Amino acid sequence: MSVPLKVIYNEESTKSIGNDLRKVAVQPIVNYSNISKSYGDLQVLRNIDLDIAPGEKVALIGPSGSGKTTLARLLMTLEEPTSGTIEVDGEMLWHQKTNGKLVKANEKHLHKVRGNIGMVFQHFNLFPHMTILRNVMEAPRNVLGLSKEEAMERAVTMLKQVGLANKIDVYPAQLSGGQKQRVAIARALVMRPKVMIFDEPTSALDPELVGEVLEVIKAIAAEGEMAMLLITHEMDFARDVADRILFFDQGRIIEQGPPKRIFNNPESERLQTFLSRFNRH
Amino acid sequence: MWSWDYTLLILPQILEALKITVSATFVAFAVALVGGLILTLARRSDFKPLSLFAQGFIEFVRSTPLLVQLYFIFYVLPEHGLSLSPFIAGVIGLGLHYSTYLSEVYRGGIESIPPGQWEAAKALNFTPLETWRKIILPQSIPPVIPVMGNYLITMFKETPVLSAITLVEIMQTAKMLGSHSFRYLEAFTIVGVLFLVLSYSSSLMVRRLEVRLNLR
Numbered sequence: 502m503s504v505p506l507k508v509i510y511n512e513e514s515t516k517s518i519g520n521d522l523r524k525v526a527v528q529p530i531v532n533y534s535n536i537s538k539s540y541g542d543l544q545v546l547r548n549i550d551l552d553i554a555p556g557e558k559v560a561l562i563g564p565s566g567s568g569k570t571t572l573a574r575l576l577m578t579l580e581e582p583t584s585g586t587i588e589v590d591g592e593m594l595w596h597q598k599t600n601g602k603l604v605k606a607n608e609k610h611l612h613k614v615r616g617n618i619g620m621v622f623q624h625f626n627l628f629p630h631m632t633i634l635r636n637v638m639e640a641p642r643n644v645l646g647l648s649k650e651e652a653m654e655r656a657v658t659m660l661k662q663v664g665l666a667n668k669i670d671v672y673p674a675q676l677s678g679g680q681k682q683r684v685a686i687a688r689a690l691v692m693r694p695k696v697m698i699f700d701e702p703t704s705a706l707d708p709e710l711v712g713e714v715l716e717v718i719k720a721i722a723a724e725g726e727m728a729m730l731l732i733t734h735e736m737d738f739a740r741d742v743a744d745r746i747l748f749f750d751q752g753r754i755i756e757q758g759p760p761k762r763i764f765n766n767p768e769s770e771r772l773q774t775f776l777s778r779f780n781r782h
Numbered sequence: 783m784w785s786w787d788y789t790l791l792i793l794p795q796i797l798e799a800l801k802i803t804v805s806a807t808f809v810a811f812a813v814a815l816v817g818g819l820i821l822t823l824a825r826r827s828d829f830k831p832l833s834l835f836a837q838g839f840i841e842f843v844r845s846t847p848l849l850v851q852l853y854f855i856f857y858v859l860p861e862h863g864l865s866l867s868p869f870i871a872g873v874i875g876l877g878l879h880y881s882t883y884l885s886e887v888y889r890g891g892i893e894s895i896p897p898g899q900w901e902a903a904k905a906l907n908f909t910p911l912e913t914w915r916k917i918i919l920p921q922s923i924p925p926v927i928p929v930m931g932n933y934l935i936t937m938f939k940e941t942p943v944l945s946a947i948t949l950v951e952i953m954q955t956a957k958m959l960g961s962h963s964f965r966y967l968e969a970f971t972i973v974g975v976l977f978l979v980l981s982y983s984s985s986l987m988v989r990r991l992e993v994r995l996n997l998r
Contacts, residue, residue, distance in 0.1 A: 579901055608910070615907050626902035630921050639916060640906035685902075692906060 528591050530555040530617075530695055530728045531576060536585035538571050545571045547752040549585070553696070558722050558729045560739035560760075563749030564775065569732045572749075573698045576730070577620045578611055589617050590695060616644075619694035623701040625681040627673040627688070633660065634669035637688045645692065659687040663717050679710030683717055690721065696728045697721075703735060711735070718742065736779045740764055748772045789968045792959050796972050799955035806873055806951060807938040813877025814937070815930070818884030822892065823914075825885070840882045848879045849943055856947040868949035876944065880937055887929050891922035924995055931988035935981050952976060 529552035538546040546568045553559055561569040574580045576587060578594070587594040594614045597606045606614075628636050637656035641647045647655070660666050663683040673681055682702055689697060699718060703711040715738050722729060722742045733739055739746060739760065746763040748756045748771075756769045767773045824836035843851065852875040855866065866874070895918055903913040945954035956969035 577901075577905055579904060612907060612909065615904075618905075620901075620905040622898060622902065622905075624898055626896075626898035628899065628902070628917055628921075640908065643912050643916065644907045644909075689905065 527554060529553055529588075530557075530590055531730075532588040533572070533575075534586045534588070536572070536575065536587065537583050538568075538575060538580065539583045545752055546575075549752075549754060551747070551754065553728050553730065555695070556726045556728055558731065558742055558744045560731045560733060560743035560746045561749060562733065562736070562739060562746060562775070563755075567749040568752040569747075569749045570700055573620070573700055573730055573732060576696070577618055577698055578615050589614050616692075617695040618698065619689040619692055619696070620698040620700065621682070621685050621689050621702050623705050625673075625678075625685045625705075627681055627684055629673050632670050632672055633665065633676075633684050636673070636684060637691050640688070640692055655691050656687070659691045660684070662690075662720075663687045664713075677710060678706045679713045682706065682714045686714075686717055686721070694727065696730065698730045698732075700732050701734065702731075703733070736764070736776075748775065750775070784967060785965070788963075788965060789972065792969055793972060795959065796952055796955050796969070796976070799950060799952045800976060802869070802949065803938070803941050803951040806869060806876070806941055806944060806949065807934070810873040810876035810880065811934050811937055813873055814880040814884050814933070817878055817881030819888055821881060821885035822888040825889070826892075840885060843879055843882045848875065848940070849946055851875050851879055852943065852947050868944070868947050871947055872944040872949045875947075876937060876940065880933060884930065884933060887926050887933070888922070891926040892918060894925070895921055927995065928988055928992040931991060932985070935984050935988070938984070939977060939981060 531551075531553040533549050533551040536546055536549040536551075537544065545566075549568075549572065551572075561572065563569055571580060575582050576589075576594070582595060586596055592614050593603075593606070594611070595606050596603050597610045598604075628639070631639065634653070634656055637659055638649075638652045641652040641655055642649065645652075657666065657669065660669060663686055665680060665683055665687070668676065668680065673684070676684065686702075702718065703714050706714065715735065718731075719738075719742055721727070729742075731739065731743065741760075743760050745757060746760050747754050748763065748767075748769075750771050756763065756767065756772050763772070764776065767776055821836050821840060824832050825840070827833045827836075852872065855875045856868065856871040859866065859871075899917055899921070900913065903917045908917065941951050942953035944951055945957070948954075950958075952973050956966075956973045959969045960966035
C-alpha cells in the first residue's frame, strides 16, 4: 500500500465500537454520524459512527445481512437513512441548510454531493443497449458535460487501464463476467469520484475470473488519492489492499483495525468465529 | 346476385373514404402513443395527486364503452362550449381510449428493466430525465413495438365505430351506398375485403418486425 495514511490509529481503543480514529487536522472524506437504517421492524444498521479519510481503503467484512451493503448504499443515495447524517467532503449528503435550518436534501442537492461518489456493483449493471465504449463515455458526456472527443479520450484511456481497449465496439452480452466487471470499474472510475464503493465486486464471478478483477482493483488502490469502500469476502484481497478492516455483524461495527491485527489477532469472539471459516488448514 | 359492374361503380367512392379510415387510424394511434406514455409516467410519479389522477383516468376510460366516450366528446362537449368536427372528436376519443391500453404496454416494458439499471444510472449521477432518455426508454420500447403494432391493427378495425359520430369512413360509405341503391352485398363485401387485406398484411409486417427485433 503506497497511499500515505493521513490519520493516526489509536491502537488501544480498537476494542470500542465505533470510530477509533484520532483525526489529525484532516477532514474525513466520508463521515457517518449516528446512522441507523430500518425496514419496518427490521433494523439493519444500528447507530453507526464512521469516518473515512481521504484516500483511505476500507474493507467491510462480515456475514450476509450484517449491514455492510446497506451502509454503502446509504452513501450512494440508493437508500435513505432512518436516522443520522452522512457527510461527504465536508458537505451533508441527505440534509441541506435552508434559511439556517437543517432540512431533508432535495434532488438538486443530492445530485451535487453524489458526484463525489462512485459505485461498482456485484452484478455489474452495464447498459446492454450500448457498446462498451458508450457505456463508459455516456456519463462523462451527459453528466459532466464533456465534449464527445474529450469523453471518448477519457473512456479509451480508462478501458486501456482495465485491459479492454480492444473491445470498445463490443456489446456487454458478448463479454465474460470478468470483462464485464472490468468495464463497470472503468465506467465508474472515469467519473473521477473521491470515494469509490466496491460492493462484492467478485462475488458473482466464476472463480477463474476473480483474479483478473482483483488485480485491476489492486492497481487502482495502489495508484491514488481515491478513498475506497470494499465490501468483500475475499480475505486475502482485503488483507492486501485495505488500510483498515471493519468487521460488521447484526448492524454494528464489532471490531476494526489494520489488516495485520484483525486477521492475526482478532479480539472479539464473533470475529474469531467468522474468520475461522476462512482458514485453509 | 353479385354485379361486377356495380362493384366497379362504387369502388372509387369507397376507396376515397378509405383515406379517412386510414388517416383516422394513424392520427388516433399517434394520440394513443403519446397519451399512453404520459399516463404511464404520470402513474409512476412521486407526486401523489398526479399519480392518482392518472390511475383514475385509466380505470374510468377502460370501464366505459368507447361509443359512450365518443358521444360525450361529440354531442355533450358542444353544450359546454367545445365543438369538434367528427374527425377530430373521433381521433381524440379513439386515441384517448387506447392510450389507456398502451399505457399498460409501456408499463410492462418499463417494469421489465432490472432495478440494477436504475441504480447504475444513479451511481453515475444521471438526472432522472437523462436516466429515462438514455437508459430506460431505449431498453423498454423496442421489445413492446410488436404489441403496439397489434394495437394499431385493432384500432384500424375499430374505426367503424366513428360512424356513430357522423364520420364518413368506409363502413358508413358502404351503408350510404347501400341505402341509396338497395344493394348492400357488394358494398359491404368490398369493405370486408379491404379490412381483411389491410389487417392481415399489417399483421404479417408486425410479425416480420418482431423477428427482426429478436435477432438483434
